[in-house]
Amino acid sequence: MGRLGIPILALALALAGAGASFAQTFEERLSQCLACHGERGQSEIPEVPSLGGQPAMYVLIELFMFRQNLRTAPPMNDMTAGLSDADLQKFADAIAKLPPPQPAEGADPARMARAQALVQQHRCAFCHNNFAGADNVPRLAAQREDYLLKALREYKAGTRREYQPVMAEVMAALKDEDLVDLAHFLAHVGAP
Amino acid sequence: MTMGTLVLRLLLACTTAASVGVLSAAAQQPAAPAAAPAAGASQPPPSWAVGRPEIEAAQKLAPVAPPPIPIAADKIQVDKLKVPQGFTVELWASGLNNARSMRLGDKGTVFVGTRLVGNVYAVVEKNGKREVKTILTGLHRPNGLAFKDGALYVAELSKIWKYENIEDNLDNPPQPKLVSDQFPTDEPHGWKFIGIGPDNKLYVPVGNPCNNCLPPDTHAQIRRMNLDGSGMEVIARGVRNTVGFDWHPVTKELYFTDNGRDWVSEDLPADELNRLTKVGQHFGTPFCYQGDFLDPEFGWGRSCDEFVKPVALLGPHTAALGMRFYTGTMFPRQYRNAIFIARHGAWNRTKKIGGDVVVAQLNRDGTVSKIEPFLTGFIQNNSYIGRPVDVLVMKDGSLLVSDDYAGAIYRISYGASRVSRR
Numbered sequence: 001m002g003r004l005g006i007p008i009l010a011l012a013l014a015l016a017g018a019g020a021s022f023a024q025t026f027e028e029r030l031s032q033c034l035a036c037h038g039e040r041g042q043s044e045i046p047e048v049p050s051l052g053g054q055p056a057m058y059v060l061i062e063l064f065m066f067r068q069n070l071r072t073a074p075p076m077n078d079m080t081a082g083l084s085d086a087d088l089q090k091f092a093d094a095i096a097k098l099p100p101p102q103p104a105e106g107a108d109p110a111r112m113a114r115a116q117a118l119v120q121q122h123r124c125a126f127c128h129n130n131f132a133g134a135d136n137v138p139r140l141a142a143q144r145e146d147y148l149l150k151a152l153r154e155y156k157a158g159t160r161r162e163y164q165p166v167m168a169e170v171m172a173a174l175k176d177e178d179l180v181d182l183a184h185f186l187a188h189v190g191a192p
Numbered sequence: 193m194t195m196g197t198l199v200l201r202l203l204l205a206c207t208t209a210a211s212v213g214v215l216s217a218a219a220q221q222p223a224a225p226a227a228a229p230a231a232g233a234s235q236p237p238p239s240w241a242v243g244r245p246e247i248e249a250a251q252k253l254a255p256v257a258p259p260p261i262p263i264a265a266d267k268i269q270v271d272k273l274k275v276p277q278g279f280t281v282e283l284w285a286s287g288l289n290n291a292r293s294m295r296l297g298d299k300g301t302v303f304v305g306t307r308l309v310g311n312v313y314a315v316v317e318k319n320g321k322r323e324v325k326t327i328l329t330g331l332h333r334p335n336g337l338a339f340k341d342g343a344l345y346v347a348e349l350s351k352i353w354k355y356e357n358i359e360d361n362l363d364n365p366p367q368p369k370l371v372s373d374q375f376p377t378d379e380p381h382g383w384k385f386i387g388i389g390p391d392n393k394l395y396v397p398v399g400n401p402c403n404n405c406l407p408p409d410t411h412a413q414i415r416r417m418n419l420d421g422s423g424m425e426v427i428a429r430g431v432r433n434t435v436g437f438d439w440h441p442v443t444k445e446l447y448f449t450d451n452g453r454d455w456v457s458e459d460l461p462a463d464e465l466n467r468l469t470k471v472g473q474h475f476g477t478p479f480c481y482q483g484d485f486l487d488p489e490f491g492w493g494r495s496c497d498e499f500v501k502p503v504a505l506l507g508p509h510t511a512a513l514g515m516r517f518y519t520g521t522m523f524p525r526q527y528r529n530a531i532f533i534a535r536h537g538a539w540n541r542t543k544k545i546g547g548d549v550v551v552a553q554l555n556r557d558g559t560v561s562k563i564e565p566f567l568t569g570f571i572q573n574n575s576y577i578g579r580p581v582d583v584l585v586m587k588d589g590s591l592l593v594s595d596d597y598a599g600a601i602y603r604i605s606y607g608a609s610r611v612s613r614r
Contacts, residue, residue: 136254164255165380168380169380
């Protein structure tokens with residue numbers, strides 16, 4: 001069926017259930033998040049990030065950015081509108097407990113080697129804690145390749161507003177082909 | 193809206209718990225074998241980790257981010273903070289998410305900018321009660337504030353706005369007038385501290401848009417302009433990133449902090465306290481840092497003697513930010529015209545330093561005689577319980593200190609009778 005089949009299937013099922021009562025409880029609202037982001041921390045939907053293993057503080061920061069419309073991603077801005085600080089914290093804590101995603105298979109050795117050189121040059125592993133993430137810095141290991149590339153390109157273009165402007169500076173020195181290699185590498189590495 | 197976005201929106205709008213089970217069933221795959229780079233202890237580190245410190249304290253060397261939710265008043269650890277004998281530090285205001293630069297209005301309002309959350313706050317005292325109002329939201333890194341003749345000047349990343357008669361309209365701020373949008377839009381070091389000098393001009397820095405690079409002609413400088421934005425000129429160059437400055441109460445000379453570059457080493461280079469004695473002076477970035485350290489990348493063929501040297505060094509990676517000359521009378525005489533400097537605290541260093549307020553004592557000729565700790569205790573177990581950003585001398589001579597980590601403001605006073613005990 002391939003990647004495209006999953007959201008279409010999910011959409012059909014979601015529409016079929018559209019008459020159900022509006023989700024009210026925390027668990028029901030969380031299940032809405034995980035319907036797209038993956039119930040076990042691993043997203044199956046193109047350009048939707050896996051959230052498993054993300055540090056609670058990073059999740060909290062991004063939820064805050066969505067709620068304040070400081071970072072624009074329409075479904076997330078809508079989903080977080082009206083949530084209280086305590087709500088955001090509760091979602092962040094729950095999401096941080098999801099198991100980390102598993103690395104993709106089929107790494108291209110040449111692209112991995114090119115990316116490793118870039119990772120060393122730009123000290124990616126310093127801040128990103130060997131790609132496991134920590135505190136305000138996201139986990140990158142085994143993230144979806146298409147989402148990583150989208151995010152890197154948005155940082156490069158300046159269209160994804162950061163909480164602290166850090167990636168904007170790193171991106172200045174990178175070309176688009178570098179971003180393609182980095183996304184491939186990160187999707188295929190594991191982390192503690 | 194793209195088709196993909198539409199599908200996603202529908203999906204989010206309509207998803208029920210029933211569909212979740214189906215999705216997760218589709219998600220089940222054989223677990224992929226762990227990829228090689230998660231190396232065991234006995235193996236050498238992968239090439240991309242070479243040079244990364246292996247001690248535990250260094251496992252994450254990244255810019256420290258404050259939580260996006262202010263710390264509740266009863267969780268702020270004021271009891272950990274220390275001031276010299278005879279002084280008292282107390283929590284003055286809390287709930288100011290990401291509190292940064294502070295300015296005092298003519299009618300006693302304390303205005304507070306932010307760097308990460310888009311807000312500007314006003315703290316007012318009414319009938320003996322202190323109240324925090326969020327007066328502006330959704331701005332682009334409104335870190336810098338200035339106040340003059342009833343108007344609040346707010347510096348976003350690349351634009352400066354003027355809100356007239358603000359103190360009479362805190363609950364309904366007027367539409368602002370644009371002072372200037374003639375600033376670069378780079379995010380790195382783009383947020384601004386601003387101030388109005390004794391020459392009645394508005395001073396605005398433009399940081400170097402990188403950790404360390406050759407700045408374009410438009411960057412790594414301090415500019416000044418008339419209060420309507422006209423007559424803009426560059427008054428200092430070679431300034432990497434100043435987030436705090438003030439004018440000597442007697443000589444009227446501009447003093448400013450400047451943050452040194454990252455990633456040279458744990459102990460190099462130090463942040464600087466500088467003094468501008470002539471318009472157009474160059475302070476070294478990116479060729480020379482801390483007055484005597486030639487940059488490993490850009491220092492070749494240069495000499496530090498080409499540049500104005502700092503009047504004091506403020507420690508490696510300490511992130512010296514806001515500073516003010518002490519013009520009050522509450523503190524002992526030795527503090528008169530001394531400079532209080534907020535050091536935000538290092539991130540690019542395995543053992544954290546800074547995270548305090550220091551005081552620089554000056555000689556008669558404007559040079560610095562000594563620098564002493566003043567407010568300490570923000571570093572506990574090598575991490576921050578708060579991070580000082582700016583200082584503000586109040587009319588009664590007490591000193592306010594903003595903390596963008598806790599989202600709070602502290603007040604330091606001297607003499608038991610003056611203290612409002614908590």
